[in-house]
Structure formats: C-alpha cells, structure tokens
Amino acid sequence: MTKLAPAGTQIVPPADFPVRWADSADANYHWTRDREHNPQPITPMFSSFAALTAGAGRARTVEVYGEAILGRRDLQFNGYNYSRVVPFTGTPAEMEARIHFNREQVGAAAFRLSKLWEQKWLPELQSAWRFWQQFDLAGASLDDLTAHLEETIQRSTRVYEIHYLMGPPIWWALDKFAKYYCDLFQGQSSLDAHRLLQGFDNQTLRIGQALWRLSRLAAQNDAVRKAIQEFPADEIELSLRTTPAGQAFLSELRAFQQGYGQRSDLWDWGYPSWSENPAPIFHNLKQYLASPGRDPAEMLRGAAAEREQAIAAARARLAGYPRPIVERFEKLLAAAQTALVLSEDHTYWIDFNGFGWVRRVILECGRRMAAAERLGQPEDVFYLSIGELIGMMKGSRLDLREKTARRRMEILHSSTFPAPDELGTRPERPLSIYSADGLRMARYLGCYVEEALPQPEEAGRLRGQPGSAGKVRGRARVILTLADAYRLQPGEILVTTTTAPPWAPLFLIAAGLVTDAGGLLSHGAVVSREYRIPAVVGTGSATRALSDGQLIEVDGDGGTVTIL
C-alpha cells in the first residue's frame, strides 16, 4: 500500500539549486529554511552535533510542558539546512487536554523563571563550563581526549535540555505580557509593551560595553589608535606587538577574548571564533574609533529611564483597576522582564560562549587528526560529521581528507548563491500551533503558519514586522557576514539576513536595522530597542531588494521600509 501524499503545491527549486531526495516520500512534506539562525550554509559538524544533542535534549522537555511541536527533522541540500516540524495531533479532546496542560505547566514555570535560573539552571551551566575549562586539552592523551569528547556530547545534551526548558516559559511570559498590555491599553502596540522591559543589563549588552571600553583605551594612546586605524584587521595584532603600549593593549584584548571570545559570528560554531580570529573585534574597534559618539552604558541608562517612565505611566492608569487585574499585570511584568534578560543571557551561556567550549574540544580533535595526517588541516574537522569524528578518534582507518576538502569547497561555493526558502510540497492549509514557544519555533523555521501570510507587495516599499520604534532615513548598507561589517559607516542603515548577539556592537554605529528574518523577539529587535534605533525585521527579502547606498526610510512602528 502506498501512503497517501499530503495535498499541496509542489515547489520547483531553481535550476542552480539541485535537489535529490534520499527518501522520495520526503518530497511530500514542506521543508523550510531557518533564515534567522542559519542564513548561511551549515557545517556538517554543527548540524550533526546539534541533531544528536539538541534533538535529544529537546525531546526530554516536550512532555514536561506538553509542547505543540514534538520534534523536527532536518535535511541538508547544497550545504543549506532545511527543516520540517512534527506537531502534536490528536482528537479534539486530546488537543484540549494537552493545551490546558501546556498552559498550566509553562505558566507556572514562567512565574518562577528567576528562581529556576538562579538556583537550578545557571549553577548547572556554570558546572558544565567548569568541566570544559578545567580539562587540559593540549596535554590530554588521545584516549582521554576521546573520552572527553564523548562526555562533551553528554554534557551538551543536558545543556540543550536546559535551553529547551528555558524557551517555553521565556516566550510565554513575553507573549502573555505583550497581549495583556495591549488588551489593557487599547491602541498601544507590542512595541509599547516592550518599552516596559527594556534597559536591563544583559550579557549581550555587557559584551558591547566591554568592546566599547577597549576602544576608549585604544583612543588614549596614539600608537595603539594608529595601529588599529591604519592597518588591515589581520595585521593589527603584529603591529601592536612592536610597542610597549601596544603590548599592554594586547593583554587587555586577551582578557576580553577570555571573557567573551568563544563565539562565532552566527549560531554555527563550525566557523572560527573571535578568539581564533579577532578580525571582528578589530573591525568594531576601527568603527568605534571613527565614531565614538555613543557610550553604551549611557544608552542603557537612557533606555532604563524610558522604561521606568513607561511603567509609572501604566501604574498610574491602573490605579483604579480591580486588584486581580493589577496583580496579574505586575506578575506578568516581572516575569517578562526576567524573560527578556534571560532570552539574551541564555545565548551567552548556551548558544554562543557555552558551545564555544565544544568548538575548542572538536578543534583539538582536529589538530590531533591533522598531526596524524588523517585530515588536511585542523579546521577540516568541522566538515566531518560527529559520527565520523568519533569513528576516526577510535581508530577507523577511513581516509576522509579528500571528502572534507570537497565538503569545505562545496559549502564555500554554496554560500555564494542564494538558496530557496522552501522545498518539497507546500501544504494547502497552514499549521496550527497552540504554544508560544512552538509558534516562535515554527516562525523562525519559516513554516507555513496561520499568521505568517505574505503581505501584499508594493513597489518601492518592503513590509516586515515592527522591531524597534522610530523613523529614520539613511543609506542602506547590505552586510551578509560580520567579516564584511567594516563597510558599515556611522549613520547608515544596517541591512542583513539576521543578527545574532555577536552583531550587537554594530548597533552602536548603525542608524537603523532592517533584516530578512526574525520577529519582535529576535535578538536584532531586542538589541535595537536597547540602543533605541528604529528596526524593521522579517521583511523576507531586504538583502535582495535593497542595495548599498540606496536612500531608505525605516519606519520601526509601522514595520515598513520605503525606498526614497
């Protein structure tokens, strides 16, 4: 018996994007690309490691909360990752019971967020960090390193489990607060609601402050300033070594890298970290030296003052409201404020600097394999799958030198042309997802969900979602990777596919932000609000529709970008 294919529209991929289905049944499903987290091709190591650890870690949390999405499947085509989600289905009574359970469990966790974080999750993450920190990578025997790699997989699974235990209450609290606020104060938007959450320090902003502080140190000494301003990014370090002041500055730089350098530009840690390649740091320093105007600490104080004003205004309006209404407001406000800080901090402790430790372990394995002439160079290890690496560490004699080199070339090649947003078969009816976390996941994965209907197209105007309030005019600067970020000039509008936390320092220079992917709660939107620059996110096509130097107007409240 053949299984009935789901009804829908078959998607024909572009001619330069060949698609071969390993299992032809997969072509009947809707496969979409997570353009928020992986706008670029994904390395085999990152995708296989995440499938192993994130998949298992998340699976353990699905029943804790009765989540709407049971799991996801991933396929790679031409280096790009495509996903489809498997939602929970059942009889109407089963659905209702699960929705009720989800609301109860997630709501209860949301109101205990700060306690859960301080007493349970953060200590556990710190203990995982210590495990990686205390292991002598370079001095370990091959057997010890292999055992360390295997324990790294176990630890990472638990770290992902914490990640997915955090997500549902975080997104629930933010979603419920914004809805509650808009219900209470008719005519106010989600952006207005988020004004009551802004201005709290978080790890993303702390990194921005540390970087800005470095730039102030550099400005104090002519030799250091000149070295950074006049040399290309990859020669600055050499030049700094030649002067005592430069050496002193380098030790400050090392301290910064110690604290914050274990991060790649995007989520995929298969690409070099800031510690290995400090070019992104130097690019930022060059820009801060050229335009030192905005002190991030001062901006944070401004954002906090605006927040306190907005809270006072809301409380004044609620003075005559029934107490259960006011109590609920205060409870949701406190939960959402914690949630917003944790939405950034979890990326530091987990996605970026947390999994930066994993990169170091894998890279050490790569060094050993390269030394044994089993890999062409250490970095090629990221073009193996985790299974292949473990096999190799345990003595398999398979020669993967050619394979890894070929994969590296393929991915490099793939990244030069755009990949389609969807493959397979687009269903007739959109997915219906009941939980805030599930809906967010479906949205960033680009799934066809109820609200995400495409906006009508208008000549000369792009529509996205409001990300951060305000209107600004400026020249567009399309930046696809952080390595390219040095092209952004003060006062220009940063146009990009997505922004991860490591991009935050650019927001001190940009006059506005426009992204292809993301929503109100994406990092780019969150940080834009902290730095109070207008942002329009999730336009779908800004990096393709806009070009460098074009004069545009960004309307962060309306969620539109107009070409002037």
Added chain:
Amino acid sequence: MNIYPLGTTASQNPLRVGGKAAHLARLAARHPVPPGFCIGACTQLAQPFNQALSQAYRRLGQRCGAVPLAVAVRSSAVDEDGLQASFAGQHESYLNVSGEEAVRQAVDRCIESAQSSRALAYRQARGLDEHSGVAVLVQQFIPADVSAVVFSADPTSGERGCVVINAAWGIGESLVGGEVTPDLYRVSKDDLRTTARLIADKAVMTVACPEGTRQVAVPRALRREPALDDGQIRALALLALRLEAAQGWAVDLECSFYQERFYLLQCRPVTRLS
C-alpha cells in the same frame, strides 16, 4: 441641620433621607456598609448648608483615613425602594468624587436631577407623588475589585429555594447597567452548596479614573476567570439568607469586594416576585 451621618436614628427615617438611605442606615449597624451621611429631603442649597456639607465631608474623610476622600454621591427619593417599585438607575449618581467643591457640585446635580424629565415621567407613570423630595446620600467610594448582585430568590423564575449571584470585575456600574455578561452562581439555601457556576466571558468592567469612572475592556487572560472564589460565594449566600430573614422579604443586594474586604452597598426587595 439636615445632614445625618449613616447610623444615627434620624438617618433611618425614610421620610427624611429617602428609602434607599434609610435602609442602608439601618443595615450599617450590623453590616459593612461604607460610611457616609445623608442630606435631608428638604434641604435648601444655601451658604450655611454648604459649610455644613464641607464639614461633614471632612469628618467623613478623617473617619476613613483619607483626605480628600473619594466618595459616591447618589440621590435617594423618599418613596424609592418601596416594595412596589425599584428606582434603580432612575436618578443620577456620581462616583469617585474628591474634594469639597466637586462634592458640593455633585450634590447640587443630584437634587436637580430629581426634577429631570426622565425621573418625573417614571414617577408619574407609577402614580407616585411627583413632588416627593429627593435626599442625597454621600458615602465613601469603594473602587471595587469585584462587584456582585445577590438575590435571595430567583428573580426570573420566582423560585425561593436558592440564592442567585451575578458577579463581574470592577465597580458595579457595568454589572448593574447590563453592559457586561456576568458570572452566574446559584447556591442552594438548604446546604449552601453551589449548584451552578456559569463563568461568562466578561468583556468589560468599570474602573476608577481621575475623571470618576469609566468602562474599559477586560484583558483576555482574565475574561473567563471566575470573579468569585468559593469563600466569597458562600459569604454572599449567607448574607442574603440573613438579610431575607431580618427583612421579611426576598432581598436584592449590591455588594463589592475591595482589598479582601467586603462591602454591602444596597439592599432592596426583589421586585416583580410572585
């Protein structure tokens, strides 16, 4: 002097202070009626009276521990709240009024409203003496968390074996004015068991604001939450039973809860009960 603090003997005379106020004055001795005073039916709005009103208002504020005190100012017709007709809603009332001048104006308007065509037409239609005086009741304003209307008999079926409670968020105006569909609770008089509990989608509520009160939307998260808990339902049912026994007729109560405290705002006969 035509100002009688609620609870004094004079304040319990319906010919002086109106039926509504007299009832409340009697109840105030035993039940948590918000403190206040009545202005007699034949009062002239002259200068000496204004001074007396200001003084009574200040004293009330001191007693309630809030200066200036927010008050509710309502008219109380001398033949209102009799068994034959309920005047509910036929006279003006001013809620959340603060300050001597504002209170004086509200009292003035209440007296004027007695002459308004709406109230006169009602009186004529009911065969009531159109020259009956109007008294004014000034009470501490309670910015209620939850308001309830309690009947010691089913006002629609006439069934006397149960207490019927309607409840909604906020001050009672949206509830009494029929602007919100309230929760409905039915309690058996025999064993005080809640026999029915219909939680409504309570879309609006009246809240206090600097201008007085206004009706606003209820956030979706609380629309379908029960306005009363079991303890509150039981307390209201018990009160209705006791008042019915004391009065000798089925009662229609207006109550509110504010900061864990309970207030009785109104007690009148259930009209149109067979």
